[in-house]
Structure formats: structure tokens, C-alpha cells
Amino acid sequence: MEWISLISIWLIPLLIVFILLYGTAKKVPTYETFVEGAKEGFGMAISIIPYLVGMLVAISVFRASGAMDFLINLLKPALQAIGIPTEIVPLAFIRPISGTGALGMTSDLIATYGPDSFIGRLASTMQGSTDTTFYVLTVYFGAVGIKKMGDALKVGLLADLVGIIASIIIVTLVFGSM
Amino acid sequence: MVNIIWMAMLIIGIIFAAINGKMDAVNEAIFKGAQDAVTICIGLISILVFWLGLMRIAQASGLLEGLAKLMKPMATRIFPEVPSNHPAMGYILSNMTANLFGLGNAATPMGIKAMEQLKVLNGNKDSASRSMITLLAINTASITLIPTTVISIRMNYGSVNPTEIVGTTLMATACSTFAAIMIDRFFYYRRLKKGRDL
Numbered sequence: 216m217e218w219i220s221l222i223s224i225w226l227i228p229l230l231i232v233f234i235l236l237y238g239t240a241k242k243v244p245t246y247e248t249f250v251e252g253a254k255e256g257f258g259m260a261i262s263i264i265p266y267l268v269g270m271l272v273a274i275s276v277f278r279a280s281g282a283m284d285f286l287i288n289l290l291k292p293a294l295q296a297i298g299i300p301t302e303i304v305p306l307a308f309i310r311p312i313s314g315t316g317a318l319g320m321t322s323d324l325i326a327t328y329g330p331d332s333f334i335g336r337l338a339s340t341m342q343g344s345t346d347t348t349f350y351v352l353t354v355y356f357g358a359v360g361i362k363k364m365g366d367a368l369k370v371g372l373l374a375d376l377v378g379i380i381a382s383i384i385i386v387t388l389v390f391g392s393m
Numbered sequence: 394m395v396n397i398i399w400m401a402m403l404i405i406g407i408i409f410a411a412i413n414g415k416m417d418a419v420n421e422a423i424f425k426g427a428q429d430a431v432t433i434c435i436g437l438i439s440i441l442v443f444w445l446g447l448m449r450i451a452q453a454s455g456l457l458e459g460l461a462k463l464m465k466p467m468a469t470r471i472f473p474e475v476p477s478n479h480p481a482m483g484y485i486l487s488n489m490t491a492n493l494f495g496l497g498n499a500a501t502p503m504g505i506k507a508m509e510q511l512k513v514l515n516g517n518k519d520s521a522s523r524s525m526i527t528l529l530a531i532n533t534a535s536i537t538l539i540p541t542t543v544i545s546i547r548m549n550y551g552s553v554n555p556t557e558i559v560g561t562t563l564m565a566t567a568c569s570t571f572a573a574i575m576i577d578r579f580f581y582y583r584r585l586k587k588g589r590d591l
Contacts, residue, residue, distance in 0.1 A: 252449020256441030275426035280410035330552030343540025363520035378569030
């Protein structure tokens with residue numbers, strides 16, 4: 216499986232070479248065009264700050280107060296009853312909410328149970344298969360100033376739920392149960 | 394919806410802290426959360442500046458248009474409201490391609506550019522259009538071919554086969570992406586039925 220790490224190292228540099236050569240072939244003044252487009256990036260990052268500050272403060276208050284743990288403990292028995300291993304429940308909850316939180320929790324689960332255990336494989340699959348919904352929502356909509364989000368959050372969270380359930384089923388099918 | 398969730402997280406958190414006697418942790422969390430947010434945004438500057446510069450070259454040379462043409466049959470089905478020759482389509486497809494290859498850092502600027510173009514298509518309104526919600530749904534489910542971060546964590550903890558989860562991840566991510574598109578459709582048709590214009 217060495218080709219996978221090869222791809223991840225080579226892909227970006229190759230993409231850059233390709234875009235630059237293609238641009239040059241089409242007589243685009245590459246450096247000037249680059250600078251012109253790049254100027255946008257600064258303002259874009261700055262415009263996201265208020266949205267992300269609001270969201271991250273609310274999320275970290277919710278976690279630090281113990282409300283998050285309370286919610287998880289409340290739902291644990293029900294989830295256990297349908298065959299979801301308790302160890303994974305906190306990760307399933309934190310994954311849509313906090314990217315760094317989920318990464319920390321995945322590392323912790325892998326460290327505790329071992330990367331090749333059922334929990335380790337399940338945590339790895341869950342971590343890799345979804346993105347942080349709240350973050351994506353905040354950054355994408357924040358950058359262009361969308362205030363009314365419609366059903367976006369509902370759709371994102373429901374898809375996360377499907378992803379988590381799918382992870383459990385697939386890991387059980389492929390690697391066997393715990 | 395977002396207003397309610399945001400408010401609820403803060404109010405419930407503070408009430409819980411009062412009950413649990415964790416008010417000092419909440420005070421710390423407020424400053425830490427705000428600081429993290431700014432750190433993330435500042436960190437994003439470098440990535441946004443570089444990729445948006447490069448993407449401008451791709452756009453000027455017609456590369457984005459080419460990509461949009463190539464993926465047209467699939468894309469017009471997922472995004473029926475976006476004209477296939479519109480710049481939004483090129484950005485949407487670059488965003489999806491970057492996600493597919495796990496180039497999360499490169500995907501974000503393209504996603505934002507796509508949103509920008511979709512906003513133009515939507516008459517610059519400050520509410521999310523159907524296509525915007527679809528793009529967001531696809532991004533939160535983020536179809537991934539190679540989950541590099543997870544593989545490196547597994548390597549660090551001495552896995553016998555760090556990449557064995559590539560297959561399960563791909564299957565799970567395909568399920569969630571498909572579900573995202575279907576759920577998005579479901580809500581869209583429900584909105585239509587109710588006669589709301591959003």
C-alpha cells in the first residue's frame with residue numbers, strides 16, 4: 216500500500232506543475248495572475264473570523280460545562296441497546312462539532328485500544344469518513360455572508376448520522392465484530 | 394435553526410456549569426474558543442492566498458471550464474440549477490476533486506469560491522440557495538479516497554496495517570455522501586411542497 220503515501224506526497228506538487236505549464240501554454244501571465252487571485256485570500260480569511268469565533272466559543276462552553284458529557288451519558292444506554300459500542304459514542308458526538316476534538320479522541324481511542332482492534336478500526340473509519348459539519352458550515356457560509364442557512368445544518372447532521380451508522384455496519388462486516 | 398442551536402449551546406452550557414460548579418472552566422473555554430477561532434482563520438490565510446492564486450491561473454487558462462465540461466453529466470444531475478458553463482460549476486468540481494484526493498486544505502478555497510459564484514447566481518441574497526445547501530451537504534460528508542491523517546495516526550501507534558481502513562472509510566464515506574444528496578433532495582422537495590421559496 217505504499218502507493219497511497221506516494222500519491223499523497225506527489226499529488227499537490229504535480230498539480231501545481233500541471234496548472235503552471237497549462238497556464239503558460241495558454242499564454243496566461245502566470246505570476247501576475249497568481250498575485251491577482253491570491254489577494255482575495257486575505258480578506259476571505261478575515262471575513263470568516265466573526266462566524267468562527269461565535270461558533271467555537273459556543274461549542275467549547277458546551278463541552279467545558281459538562282453538558283456534552285451529560286448528553287452522551289443520557290443516550291448511551293439506548294445506543295448500546297442497538298449494538299453501538301459505548302467507547303465510540305463520544306467520538307460519534309464530537310465528530311460533527313469539533314475537528315480537533317475528534318482528532319484528539321480518535322488518537323486516544325487508538326492509543327487505548329490499539330490501532331488494529333475493533334474500536335481502533337471503527338474510530339479510524341469514522342474519523343476519515345466525515346468532516347466537521349459545524350466548521351464547514353461556518354467557514355463556507357461565513358465567507359460569503361449567508362445568514363439564512365435553510366436546511367443546511369439538518370442535512371449535514373443527518374448525513375453524519377448515516378455515516379456513523381454506516382461505519383459501524385461496514386467495519387463489523389469487513390473486520391468482524393468486537 | 395442555527396440561531397436556536399447556537400443560543401442553546403451557550404445557555405445550556407452556562408446553566409450546566411452553574412449546577413456542576415464548573416464556571417471557571419466555562420470562563421476559560423470562552424477565551425480559548427475565541428482564540429482557537431482566530432488562530433484557525435489566520436492559519437487559513439496562507440492556504441487561501443496560495444490556492445486562490447493558483448486557481449486564478451487555472452481559471453484564466455480555461456482549465457476550470459475544461460474540468461466542468463468533463464464532469465458535466467454527473468454534475469448537472471446533482472446541481473440542476475447551475476448552468477454547466479457557469480464558473481460556479483468549475484469551482485464546485487475542483488472542490489469535489491480536491492476533497493476526493495484528501496486535499497482538504499486545497500478544497501476549502503475552491504468551496505468558498507463556488508459559494509461566492511452560487512450567491513451571484515442566487516441574486517446576491519443572504520439566504521442559502523438549493524445548490525448551496527447541496528454543495529455544503531457534499532462537503533460535510535466529504536467523500537475521501539485517502540484519509541491521510543488517520544493513516545499517519547495509525548502508523549504512530551504501531552498498526553500492523555495502517556492503510557487497512559482505506560476501504561472501510563471509502564465505503565462509509567460513499568454511504569454518507571449518497572445519504573447527504575438524498576436527504577438534501579428530500580428537504581428540497583418538502584420545501585417546495587410547503588411553497589416556501591428557500
